[in-house]
Amino acid sequence: MLEIGENKFRDYLFENHKEDFFSLVVGRREPKEWVGDDFPPVHFLLQRKAERKINEILDQLEVLVLTAKELRLEQSGPHPTRIDLFGCSESSGITIIELKKSEQTERQAFTELLAYANHFCSVFPGVNESAITSLLVAPMKGRTVKDAYVQELLLNGKNILALMPFEKEGRFFLEVFYPEASYYQWFENNIFNDHSMMCVTISFPLLPGWIDSDIGCAGSPPQYTVDALNQISNAVAHKLEGQGIHAIVYATQKWGEMASFFPYPNTLVVAAMNPFSSVRTTTDKGRIVGRSAQGRLAQVQAIYDQLTDEGKNYFWVESMESDFLGRLIRAVRDQVKLCLLNNNGEVDLEIGIPDWYGLKTSMVDAVFTHNLEAYTTGLLREIYLENITYGFERGEQSVMFGYQMLTPFLAVWEICRGFGYEEPIE
Incomplete structure (x- = not known):
């Protein structure tokens, strides 16, 4: 002192x-x-x-x-x-x-x-x-x-x-x-788990000659298709980075045999950290409850208690979650639209907001698909890079250079899938 x-x-x-x-x-x-x-x-x-x-x-x-x-x-x-x-x-x-x-x-x-x-x-x-x-x-x-x-x-x-x-x-x-x-x-405890991840998907049809399925290509999409889908993912990741959104971004395509049964077999997946998760923070008869540390809930309760009656009826955390979802959808949709601009008119898009845990464990959406390069943004990227650094420091990486670990789907998935695990809240 x-x-x-x-x-x-x-x-x-x-x-x-x-x-x-x-x-x-x-x-x-x-x-x-x-x-x-x-x-x-x-x-x-x-x-x-x-x-x-x-x-x-x-x-x-x-x-x-x-x-x-x-x-x-x-x-x-x-x-x-x-x-x-x-x-x-x-x-x-x-x-x-x-x-x-x-x-x-x-x-x-x-x-x-x-x-x-x-x-x-x-x-x-x-x-x-x-x-x-x-x-x-x-x-x-x-x-x-x-x-x-x-x-x-x-x-x-x-x-x-x-x-x-x-x-x-x-x-x-x-x-x-x-x-x-x-x-x-x-x-x-409060960010890196399934309850705090908000998922948005943008699906669109095959574009003959530009984005084709793996039919006739020995079980893998043509390289020009892979390049196109990865470029779209990369563009969306840059957009989210600029808006301060922490996310995982990757593109998938249904396997050739399955692709013919889906009008929109190409899907861009964005899993973003949701700071206003209603599972984490919500109201129940004037009390702030949720799957979060008691200290944090007490802080939110102190703010809630000072709101007007109208403000309590329209609790701002719920409204901010809706606002965050809207901003996330607009950012992803607008960037995908930009990437798919062409002289033949707009490409049809289908927007989804699936449960992140459900999507991760879905055979149709996560297994019977070609999962392409995964791009991370914000804090998710920083944690992933820390994992890469740690692995090289310990001599546990099987590849020669760090750049080989930046975006391969399996490497990113192996590390980021653990974010769903949640320790008991004290």
């Missing part, structure tokens, strides 16, 4: 540690290694990913130089916006530092950090926040700011770091904040 005031601490850092800010940092540690013989669980991979990123940002700070204090961002007006400390280096780029010594003000500082990063993105068009390093120097006591930190670091990909200031024997230090393991367990 700091006894010195925020302004004096800011001035001390700027006057005494312009070129060796990093010398005050303590508490850096390496991520834990998985010691079991089995494959590590999702929460372990999430923690490893986050802690590796924290350490990467720390390493970039070794050559940080502080170049301004109380940097004004808006010259006009009686109260210009001021950044506590501003710095840069060839490794950390633009670096913004906000200082707060109390739990009551650290939330405000975190919000200001995000706003400052957005400001520089507007000053330098084309820059995104991943190119800006944001440092929050605060006690990191409040649950809200801890939650927000993990969200920005892990889900939103921000280049953000939290350091906790303290004084010992007349010297100042900045201790690295590593989120507790329970945060990553929460992600696994």
Whole structure:
């Protein structure tokens, strides 16, 4: 805990540690290694990913130089916006530092950090926040700011770091904040399971000469068909990535003998993480219930209790689930339509919203089909890549190069199918 005031601490850092800010940092540690013989669980991979990123940002700070204090961002007006400390280096780029010594003000500082990063993105068009390093120097006591930190670091990909200031024997230090393991367990329990996956399918007919079945092709679709369907999947995945949707995207085609019985034998499958799953969160006579951790349900209950009667009758979680489904359908449908534009008119599309578990276990939809390349987006992609990295580090990959593991259906399926497993909720 700091006894010195925020302004004096800011001035001390700027006057005494312009070129060796990093010398005050303590508490850096390496991520834990998985010691079991089995494959590590999702929460372990999430923690490893986050802690590796924290350490990467720390390493970039070794050559940080502080170049301004109380940097004004808006010259006009009686109260210009001021950044506590501003710095840069060839490794950390633009670096913004906000200082707060109390739990009551650290939330405000975190919000200001995000706003400052957005400001520089507007000053330098084309820059995104991943190119800006944001440092929050605060006690990191409040649950809200801890939650927000993990969200920005892990889900939103921000280049953000939290350091906790303290004084010992007349010297100042900045201790690295590593989120507790329970945060990553929460992600696994509440996101990576069948109850949190929303599935949308877009089916369409064969397009002779362009997308044909495997009849007469030795049991496999023609290569031009495979290329076309994979290209459509890839385009949809890029669209979802841009909208911040975490998903698995792949195309299937019914086996030749079966394809003739289906008017729409080609299907694009999208399984997306649904943050508003009604199975996870819903209302029952004024109570928030669902297959979720009690702490999370209590947080939603606290919000629900403050709604108007009209708001309770039209509970916003249910309405947001409908909105999410609508946005997901529109994004997938519009991208498929774009891919199938041609001079002969629109291609008929059939939209489905099957149960994800049911589709995974369906013989017709998951077995008697040619399952093509699988593309992952967002956090699902990050977890899959962590799995690939882990396998190579342990010497357990049977292929020579990582690129061979990026999209093959069986490899993605083998890892992602485990997301349906759910530990008992405590």
